[in-house]
Amino acid sequence: MFDTGHDAALPAHVGIGYKAQHFTDLTTAPGPVKWLEIHAENYMGDGGRPLAQLRALTERFPISVHGVGLSIGGEAPLDTDHLSRLRHLCDWVHPASFSEHLAWSTHGDHFLNDLLPLPYTSATLARVSAHIDQVQEALGRTMLLENPSTYLAFDESTMDEVTFLTEIAQRTGCGLLLDVNNVFVSATNQQWNPTAYINAFPLAQVGEIHLGGHDEETDEHGAPLLIDSHGREVVDPVWSLYAHTIAQGGPKPTLIEWDNDVPDFPVLRDEAARAAAILTPARA
């Protein structure tokens, strides 16, 4: 359907979310890190160090461009200026993958800088599908859509999240980005069974997996409330769920996400090595 040109797919190895402070480590001793993911909106300036570093990294690593500001679930039409900026970025980075979120983040003139939740209804399905069609058309490539971390449920929802995402993938031809930590966070918060979620997920459509850390809180009734924070190590139950996912779906490109309180590179390298220890036998 879309010409992906010479932008090869992400390898079924481990990548990390790129942070400028790790540039030297990555270009000298990346260890198990075989690819990098960038947040698209951080590389839309006109020049300077961010673009120079990215240019250098594109020569060494496959790059995944991960958008955080497109607001695919928004009520308003997509921002065509923002789509043009994404197109421009993809045209020179030649990313191995482009992904965005099942969420909304803008309203009116305002960018709210968070991934806000959507009810799973036929109206949402139609809107998100139309927006994904538009993105794929504008970028000339298929995209991956990521499952969200959620903290609440909508009375108006008429289908579960896996059914919703499966239907989106079928309608639009997009792939899916399976964030296993988000599955664990949402399943805990919504009292779903995370293993059943993975077993029902269309793993054949998954082009990338995310792993990250979360914070543990409780709500006003004492029920567990996990917050997707990307600020610490992946917890053991998420590693187990990840191993189960790989056992079910085979090896997938896997990202360690760490966006807040970013540690020195060796900490990320160790997290990447832990993921590689699960991926490597699966590739054999």
Added chain:
Amino acid sequence: MDHSTFAAALLDPAAPMPEGMTDPQGRPAGKRFDVYRNNVTASLIDALQTGFPVLHKLLGDKSFRTLALMAARHDPPRSRQLSQYGASLPDLIARLPALGAYPYLPDIARLELAMRSAYHAADHDALQTDGLSPEALMDLTPCLAPSTRVVASPHPILSIWRRNTDPDAPAPQPGAEAVLIARPGFDPVPHLLPKGGVTFAEALTGHTPLSLALERAIDAAPGLDVAALLTVFLTSGALCLPQPEDQ
């Protein structure tokens, strides 16, 4: 669920939570909705703190976060590129009676905005003047590089900025300061502009010979230090030759 109600409640703690959102037992979402409220405001406060490190130091963490929360609710970002967020902060500070005793704060914020904007600006080849005779130099028609910024203030903003980024910098003295920000590599560097510097910068449009720009600066500031003025502009990387499409 309509996004207008949801978005309004995110930014206004007094607004009622939208209806139809629940916990797994079907009870009102309560604290679960507050996670989104907190994510939005905390992430915007953090973005402002990253963008205004000297302002943060001058105000202290508690006051800065109070100001940033007000800014986040009063004027959320209009761009999805957070590197551009905070342009309205100087005007907000200037309107706050509580900060009226610190009249230099808005211009400190403007200086930090200019530094950030210089950091993300387009790359350029700096003007090369090696080996040029003084006459040939004066015939050049350079322009300000895409990353060059000028910020003028009735307050000693560069001295305040330096005092808060370098512990060995001298204490600021009262008086106006104009700042030239140049980016010779990837890191913007602020320089104190001598008298006439702002006029000189404004004259460098890519069509005006240096000699004429200098005359205008001398007209505006008789007795200016010509050597100091030329040195700061010619050695900082602030200038480049106009690109063909600029002409």
